[in-house]
Amino acid sequence: MRDLIKMVVVLTAICGTSGLVLSYVNEATKAPREYQLLKFVKGPSLKVVLPEGYDNDPITDKIQVKLGTDEKGQPILKDVFPAKKDGKIVAFAYDATASGYHGPVSLMIGFAPDGTLTGVSVMTHSETPGLGARITEPAFTRQFAKLKGLDQVKLSTQGGRIDAVSGATISSTAAVTAVQEAIKLFPKIKEEVL
Amino acid sequence: MSVLSEFTKGLWKEVPPFRLVLGLCPTLAVTTAAKNGLGMGLATTFVLVCSNILVSLLRNVIPSKVRIAGFIVIIASFVVIVELVMQAYFYPLFKVLGIFIPLIVVNCIILGRAEAFASKNGLILSAADGLGMGIGFTMSLTFLGAVREWMGSGSVFGVPLAGPHFQPFAIMLKPPGAFLCLAVILAIMNLISAKRA
Amino acid sequence: MHEYWLLIVGAVFVNNIILARYLGNCPFFGVSNRMDTATGMAMAVVFVITLASCITWLVEKYVLAPFGLEYLETIAFILVIASLVQLVEMFLQKSVPALYRALGIYLPLITTNCAVLGVAVLCVEEDFNFIKTLVFAFASAVGYGMALIMLTGIRERILVAPVPKHLQGLPVGLISGGLLALAFLGFLGMV
Numbered sequence: 001m002r003d004l005i006k007m008v009v010v011l012t013a014i015c016g017t018s019g020l021v022l023s024y025v026n027e028a029t030k031a032p033r034e035y036q037l038l039k040f041v042k043g044p045s046l047k048v049v050l051p052e053g054y055d056n057d058p059i060t061d062k063i064q065v066k067l068g069t070d071e072k073g074q075p076i077l078k079d080v081f082p083a084k085k086d087g088k089i090v091a092f093a094y095d096a097t098a099s100g101y102h103g104p105v106s107l108m109i110g111f112a113p114d115g116t117l118t119g120v121s122v123m124t125h126s127e128t129p130g131l132g133a134r135i136t137e138p139a140f141t142r143q144f145a146k147l148k149g150l151d152q153v154k155l156s157t158q159g160g161r162i163d164a165v166s167g168a169t170i171s172s173t174a175a176v177t178a179v180q181e182a183i184k185l186f187p188k189i190k191e192e193v194l
Numbered sequence: 195m196s197v198l199s200e201f202t203k204g205l206w207k208e209v210p211p212f213r214l215v216l217g218l219c220p221t222l223a224v225t226t227a228a229k230n231g232l233g234m235g236l237a238t239t240f241v242l243v244c245s246n247i248l249v250s251l252l253r254n255v256i257p258s259k260v261r262i263a264g265f266i267v268i269i270a271s272f273v274v275i276v277e278l279v280m281q282a283y284f285y286p287l288f289k290v291l292g293i294f295i296p297l298i299v300v301n302c303i304i305l306g307r308a309e310a311f312a313s314k315n316g317l318i319l320s321a322a323d324g325l326g327m328g329i330g331f332t333m334s335l336t337f338l339g340a341v342r343e344w345m346g347s348g349s350v351f352g353v354p355l356a357g358p359h360f361q362p363f364a365i366m367l368k369p370p371g372a373f374l375c376l377a378v379i380l381a382i383m384n385l386i387s388a389k390r391a
Numbered sequence: 392m393h394e395y396w397l398l399i400v401g402a403v404f405v406n407n408i409i410l411a412r413y414l415g416n417c418p419f420f421g422v423s424n425r426m427d428t429a430t431g432m433a434m435a436v437v438f439v440i441t442l443a444s445c446i447t448w449l450v451e452k453y454v455l456a457p458f459g460l461e462y463l464e465t466i467a468f469i470l471v472i473a474s475l476v477q478l479v480e481m482f483l484q485k486s487v488p489a490l491y492r493a494l495g496i497y498l499p500l501i502t503t504n505c506a507v508l509g510v511a512v513l514c515v516e517e518d519f520n521f522i523k524t525l526v527f528a529f530a531s532a533v534g535y536g537m538a539l540i541m542l543t544g545i546r547e548r549i550l551v552a553p554v555p556k557h558l559q560g561l562p563v564g565l566i567s568g569g570l571l572a573l574a575f576l577g578f579l580g581m582v
Binding site: 003006007010011014015018021022025026029032033036037039040 | 252255256257259260263264267268270271274275278279281282283285286289
């Protein structure tokens with residue numbers, strides 16, 4: 001009986017101590033972990049979509065914009081990454097997602113303060129290599145730069161200015177839809193950010 | 195003297211994973227480049243030394259019936275610490291090593307040293323044993339990584355070392371290359387030992 | 392249904408957990424000397440991986456995730472697996488002695504088989520639902536057993552072959568494993 005109690009006490013003590021230490025380490029590394037995740041997942045896309053010549057770190061300066069609340073009453077937050085020059089915001093970027101042929105396609109979209117697109121970059125997707133995956137190529141994504149408003153950001157078959165990747169209409173449509181979603185959010189986000 | 199010999203045995207005589215064939219999975223999986231081998235080795239060394247020290251300190255407190263469970267909790271805690279710290283400060287390496295960081299928990303070297311050595315010996319000896327084994331493991335992984343990187347991509351630690359006309363053996367970076375490379379290294383070590391004896 | 396077939400073929404052949412993902416290599420070379428031990432180990436692995444992945448999935452979904460404790464995943468999973476193996480051992484010993492005699496001695500070894508923890512972590516990382524976890528874990532384990540039995544077949548033949556002295560034992564086993572992995576590279580791109 002004494003053995004049994006000792007076993008339980010010792011194991012509980014070890015687990016308890018371990019839990020305490022780990023929750024402390026978890027808290028202590030939380031901020032740098034989030035920063036690294038953004039830097040390596042979104043950083044490369046941010047570099048592409050924001051115009052050159054800004055002098056801040058868009059990831060450190062990220063702004064969280066509240067876009068309303070979900071069914072449970074939790075706020076829906078969106079990370080907006082501003083590019084600043086001499087303390088003034090010259091452009092900002094945020095992501096948007098739409099479903100493609102094989103699941104979600106998510107893009108980072110950059111805007112100038114007047115709503116003109118500064119650039120678009122595909123962050124994650126699982127489209128078919130050689131076909132749908134070609135939406136990540138600059139030949140497709142650079143068509144978005146300098147466009148403005150929902151009328152221009154449409155596939156050329158629907159009267160817009162974007163040529164779809166040949167053989168990959170669904171993937172191209174997904175990219176365009178995601179950018180359109182982002183454009184719809186623009187007025188609200190501009191109000192909050194600027 | 196004996197502290198020194200506990201330390202040095204991990205460097206050649208019992209060097210894991212070449213002599214004690216333990217911990218093969220990380221050895222084969224992450225050694226596609228010297229840098230990854232080094233990172234994995236250092237992470238494992240940290241867990242090994244810390245768990246050896248703690249197990250040695252607690253060896254008279256933990257009842258022998260539940261000692262394995264106790265050791266696993268101790269090891270797993272250090273692994274989680276390594277996981278969180280790497281994610282916070284070494285993100286690219288964390289991504290490359292991926293699933294093999296949590297799997298340090300089941301690296302047989304660590305539980306093996308805790309059970310076979312640290313649970314029977316004092317603090318200083320256990321720390322020396324852990325450090326020696328850890329450094330031996332790190333060296334082995336770095337070496338294997340360097341060989342595979344040199345043959346598979348023509349560079350070591352990212353520095354080109356194979357000359358401009360070198361055609362890389364891409365297979366060395368794939369699983370078959372890992373198995374073959376380890377087999378050749380083991381055979382060479384057998385040969386050296388046989389020559390010495 | 393199509394999706395599940397892809398998952399199964401992917402887990403058994405294309406991303407075989409030993410030969411392509413490098414999980415569970417220690418027992419792969421440790422017990423591949425004799426056919427009867429290899430078969431026993433393969434069966435024990437199939438049993439434990441399937442059960443363990445399902446339970447760890449439930450633990451992740453209903454215990455860790457709701458409380459924001461995902462960082463404790465590693466420690467929770469390994470404890471679940473260790474106690475599960477212990478329970479299975481006790482249960483088999485009492486209720487199914489025949490099966491216990493066949494699998495008993497392999498069960499304790501399985502706790503430190505990284506394929507078990509590896510598959511459990513993969514299922515959570517890939518964000519599978521429960522059915523997919525079940526299918527993926529079972530298929531991976533079958534792939535493991537298959538590779539193990541194949542390697543054992545090769546090694547049993549090599550035992551009677553004239554192998555250079557310094558290559559005997561593990562090195563030639565590793566070379567056989569390497570050739571097997573080379574053959575499995577042929578499945579690449581199938582899924």
